[in-house]
Each structure stands twice: as C-alpha cells, then as structure tokens.
Amino acid sequence: MLEDKFGRRFHYLRLSITDVCNFRCQYCLPDGYQCNSSREFLTLDEIKQITHAFAALGTSKIRITGGEPALRKDLPQIIQQCANTPGIEQVAITTNGYKLKQDLPAWLDAGISAINVSVDSLDPRQFDNITGFGRLQHILDGIEMAIEAGIKVKLNAVMLKQFNADQLQPFLNWIQSRNVTLRLIELMQTGDNQLFFKQNHISGLPIKQQLLESGWSQIIRNKTAGPAQEFHHPDYQGKIGLIMPYSKDFCASCNRLRISATGKLHLCLFAEQGLDLRELMQEGKQHALQDELVALLGNKQATHWLDKGFTGATSNLAMLGG
Template sequence: MLEDKFGRRFHYLRLSITDVCNFRCTYCLPDGYQCDGDRDFLSRQEISVLVNAFAGLGTSKIRLTGGEPSLRKDLPQIIEQCASTPGIEKVAITSNGFKLPQMIQSWADAGLSALNISMDSLDPRQFHAITGHNKLETVLEGIDMALDLGIQVKINSVLLKPYSDTMLSTALNWLKDKPVTLRMIELMQTGDNQPFFNDNHISGQPIKQRLLDQGWGQILRDKSAGPAQEFSHPDYTGRIGLIMPYSKDFCKSCNRLRVSSRGKLHLCLFAEQGLDLRPLLREGDMNALQQKLVTLLGQKEASHWLDKGYTGATQHLAMLGG
C-alpha cells in the first residue's frame, strides 16, 4: 500500500492522458489551448505499465483526465486496459461531454464505471459564456444516456461569483428526480489566473450552511472517494457535493496521486514540479517503478498551501485535469 509519512493511504490515481482541451473555460483556458511543446503523450504500453505498478501498490481507482481525454481516439482501449488490470475496481473519466452522446456507449462497453462531467451552468447562455461553446443540450443528452447505461454520474461545477447563485437554484430543481451528484468546487488560484481568481472566488461555506438549514445531511466518504463533502436530502434523488480546498484540514484526507500526460508524478495538484517516471515506463521495469513510487512519496507535503497563495507549477487546471 502506498502510504506517506503522515499516514495517508493512496487508493486513487488521477491519470492525465492529454493536456489538449477544446473548450475555452474562463477560469482555465480563456484563450483556448496553447500548444507549448510536443504532444508526446503516454502510449498505451506505458499506461499499462503505470497502472499495473499502481495497482500492485494498492491503488483501486483510476480516473482518466485531460485536458479533454476524449480527444484521444484510443480512449476506449485505454479504459479497457485499466478496467482489466487486476486490483483496479473502478475506472472513471472526467470530461467536458462535448461528444458524449456519440461516445458513451463505447466507454461503457470498455468497462467505464463512473463519469464526471464539467458543467458550470444549466443555463444555455451562461454555459456558452463560461465555455465558449453552445453544447449544453448535447451534454445533458449524454448524461441521460450514461445514466441509462448504469454509469455513476457526477457533475463538476466551479463556483464563480456571477453564476453560482443561479446554478444552485436551478440545480436544486434538476436534482429532484435526477440521480446524479452535483459537486460545487471553489475556484482555485493557479499560476496564470490571479486577477480572475481575485474577482471571482467565493467560499463554499455559506452554501454548506444553506444546505444544512434546508435539511440536507452530510454523507460519510468512501475510502476511494474524492475530497467532496457530499449531502443528501430525503426529497431529492440527486446529491450535492462541496469541494472547498481553502477549508481547514482539506488535505488531511488526501488519497490521490497524479500522473501527467507525459509521465510525471505530481504528489499534489500544486506541487513545485513533476517527478519524471517516463524512463522506467519505457523500460517496463515494474519493480523499479514501484520502488521509485514508494521513495518519491516520501517527498509529499502535509498541505497544498493554497491558503498562502502558493500555486506551485500549476499554470492552469488543464495541465493535470484538476
């Protein structure tokens, strides 16, 4: 089992398979994707070595991220590789859903367990203003198809000052009979968004208090769950989650590690640098890779220090899929 010096165990790997994204979200890539290097992303063989090494060290959940992971044409094959790896119990994707209706069946057939969709508004005009695309109806259609296929669906919505009140009010109606979890995520400061962060960041704490006042109850987290505080209500089919990285002790329950699309281990989303695993991935030396992972984990810090304005090497969230 991968365990750090603070006693935290790591059951969960977030694996980026590309840093390319086709959306222009205001809080992430407002000017669109800028290619600033080669696109020598991990091959399927390298991914197989990586996933097997992590599985052998107790990892049970893999989340494939981007950028936008569906921009890789071999995504179904990558899902199948992960799902068929001994020890991996859950394979998830985080996607913007731009082609979800066309793709979801192939992902399900490959063994997809769970799907997170980035959707910051249920209002078509606001959705377009945030993402630069008129794709809300397509995304909603794909979500319904995923639910029909028995895939667990969560919605990621970044809290932004101009939109969040509308999103929460609209979502409460939507969640009445929609079996999804809406996760509202505090905007995080990155290397290139400080003015935007200063203008748009709001805390999730008032929303938490509002939910509690309205009869929502907090749910216990599973060992492989992400950092969201989730809430349910007897009158609602859906759930609401809050991800508040600026809250006290947020990092205390950290259970995930990240690997970039070029094979660098990031001990935290806001680590100072990625730690290169690629030579060992290319060699296919499983034992050496596992030993290196155990050794590198000793460098993991107690906190991300976001509350002190520290953003590390993360210039924007598309670099590692958030």
C-alpha cells in the first residue's frame, strides 16, 4: 500500500496522457496551447507498466486527464488498458466534452466507468467567453447521452467572480431532474494566472453554508473519492460537490497521486518539480518501479501551501489536468 509519513493512503491515480488542449479557458490557457515542452507522451506500453505498478501498491481508481485526453487517437486503447489492469476497479476521465458525443460509444466499449465534463456556464454566450469554444449545446448533448447510458457523470464548473458568480441557480435547476453531480471548484492560483486569480477567486465556504441552510446534507466520502465535499437534497436527483483547496485541512484527506504525460510523478498538483520515472516504465522493471514509488512518497508534504501564494511548478492547470 502506498502510504506517506502522515498516514495518508493513496488509492487514486490521476494519469495525464497529454498536455495539449483545444480550448482557451480564461483561467488556464487564455492564449491557447503553446507547444513549449516535450510532446513525447507516454506510450501504451509505458501506461501499462505504470498502472500495473500503482495497482500492485493498492491503487484501485485511475482518472485519465490531459490537457484534453480525447485529442489522443488511442484514448479507447488507453481506457481499455487501464480497465484491464488487475486491481483497478474504476476508470474515469476528465474531458472538455467536445468529442464526447462522437466518442462515447468507444469509451463505453473500452470500459470507462465515470466521466467528468468541464462546463463552467450553462449560458452559451458566457460559456464561449470563458472557454473560447462556442458549442455548449453540442457538449450538453453528449452529457445527456452519457446520462442515458447509465454512466456516472459529473459537471466541473470553476467559480469565477467576473463570469459565472450569479449562475448557481441555473445549475441547480439543471441538476434537479438529472442524476449527475455538479462540482463547483474554487479557482486555484497558478504561475500564469496570478492577476486573473486575484480578480476572480471565490471562496466555496459561503456556498456551503447556503446549501446547508437550504436543506442539503453532506455525504460521507469513500476511500477513492476525490477532494470534493458532496451534498444531496431530497428534492433533487443530482448532487453538488464543492472543491475548496483554500479551506482548512483540505490536504488532510489527500488520496491521489499524479503522473504527467511525460512520465513524471507529481506528489502534489503544486509540487516544485515532477520526479522522472520513465526509465523504470519498461518490461521487467515493475518491482523497481514500485520500490521507487514507495521511496519517493516519503517526500510528500503535509500541505500544498496555496494559502501562502505558492504555485510550485504548475504554470497552468492543463499541465496535469488539475
């Protein structure tokens, strides 16, 4: 079992397979993707080695992230590889949804078990303003297909003071009749968005209080759940999750590690550097890879220090998929 010196156990791997994204989100890549780093992304065989190593150490959930993972043509094969790894019980993906409608059948056939889609606004004009992509309805149609298929679906919405701060009610109306989870995410400061962060950060704590006063009840998280505090209401089919990285003790329940698209272990989204594992992602080196993972975990810190303005090596969220 992967366990750090603070007693936290890591059942959850976030696996980035590309840092390329075709959206221009205001809080992440407002100028679009810039090809200024290696694009020698993990191969299918390297993904096999790293997922088997993590699974052997107790990991049971893998989330495939980007950039935008659907930009890789071999995404169905990657999903299948992860789903067929002994010990892996859940394979999820986080996507901007632009290929969801087209590719969902292939993802389902490959063994995907959960999908998170980034939808920062249900207003088409505001969605276009935030993301630089003017096809909100196309994405919502893909989400409806996923719901109808019976797969677990979550909507990710980054809370932005200047863009969507007044749109909680439309989101609530939308989830009232849909079995989905809306996750409201506090904007996080990165190396490239410091001014934007100061202008747009909203704390999730007042929203949490508003939910509790409106009859929502908090749900107990399971061991592989992400960082969201989730809430349910008897009058709603959907749920709400709040991701509040600036809240007290946010890191105490950390259960996830990250592998970058170029094979580096990130002990935290805001770690000072990635730790290169690619040399060990080869046939016959799995035990050495496992030993290295256990050894490197000893360097994991108690907190991300975001509240002190620390952003580490994370220049933008597309680097590791959040």
